[in-house]
Amino acid sequence: MNYSIKQMAGLSGVSTRTLRFYDEKGLLKPAFLSKSGYRFYTELEVERLQQILLYRSMEISLNRIKVLLDQSQAEIQQTLLEQKKQLEKKKQEIEEILVLLDDTINDEKGEKQMTDQEKFSAFKKTALAENERQYGNEIRSKYGEEVVESTNQMWSNLSKSDYQTMQLVEEKLFEKLSYYRLNADNDVAKEVFQLHKQWLLFSWGKYSSEAHIGLAKLYISDHRFTQYYDERVGQGTANTLAQIIFKEA
Numbered sequence: 001m002n003y004s005i006k007q008m009a010g011l012s013g014v015s016t017r018t019l020r021f022y023d024e025k026g027l028l029k030p031a032f033l034s035k036s037g038y039r040f041y042t043e044l045e046v047e048r049l050q051q052i053l054l055y056r057s058m059e060i061s062l063n064r065i066k067v068l069l070d071q072s073q074a075e076i077q078q079t080l081l082e083q084k085k086q087l088e089k090k091k092q093e094i095e096e097i098l099v100l101l102d103d104t105i106n107d108e109k110g111e112k113q114m115t116d117q118e119k120f121s122a123f124k125k126t127a128l129a130e131n132e133r134q135y136g137n138e139i140r141s142k143y144g145e146e147v148v149e150s151t152n153q154m155w156s157n158l159s160k161s162d163y164q165t166m167q168l169v170e171e172k173l174f175e176k177l178s179y180y181r182l183n184a185d186n187d188v189a190k191e192v193f194q195l196h197k198q199w200l201l202f203s204w205g206k207y208s209s210e211a212h213i214g215l216a217k218l219y220i221s222d223h224r225f226t227q228y229y230d231e232r233v234g235q236g237t238a239n240t241l242a243q244i245i246f247k248e249a
Helices: 005-012 016-024 043-057 062-069 073-109 116-143 145-156 160-182 186-204 209-221 223-232 237-248
Strands: 039-041
Touching: 005 016, 005 039, 005 043, 016 039, 016 043, 039 043, 043 062, 062 073, 160 186, 160 237, 186 209, 186 237, 209 223, 209 237, 223 237
Parallel strands: none
Antiparallel strands: none
């Protein structure tokens, strides 16, 4: 069956404007154009659009989707399985937060008394899962499974007091980085280094200069690490921190 662009929009719930945009980006070309220049789509394009919308629902970028669509069937299946696993993890996180909400409501009603550990555990799990989604592959390939699992275990076992202290250390780190960017003082650079090292040790357990330098390289080479610091202090902060680590480690 052939579909006009308007019919395709009605079928999929995607606007005609979006379909034209996908055409321009090379994501979804019409099967053919009529003599009048109108776009028409076949069942092959319907299937491709369904895949695009599925990937978009999983918050995959259009550039990445374009690559995925041109993969072999086996590679597509593997990608979908990996995305399914990530969604299942996210579902588990949401369920844990819902349990925490129920417990908190009951605690407020006086029907259940939560320990500090219970109040805190769900948020640590959520933060750990988010870190795994964003950086898991990179840090595992760089530092190995054993090191990452050990770090994750330490993070999971952090007390409420330790976690709060870790946050305070990071806030102090941001303040010193902001000051250093305006006043390139060597003593402040040493403070920045020590604060970053202290912050890492909450989850690292033991310190390694080599690992510290390796992490600094990621701050420069991986936009996600770069963005973390640049968004909190200002453009170029991740590079500034990396340079300080290279010098002091």
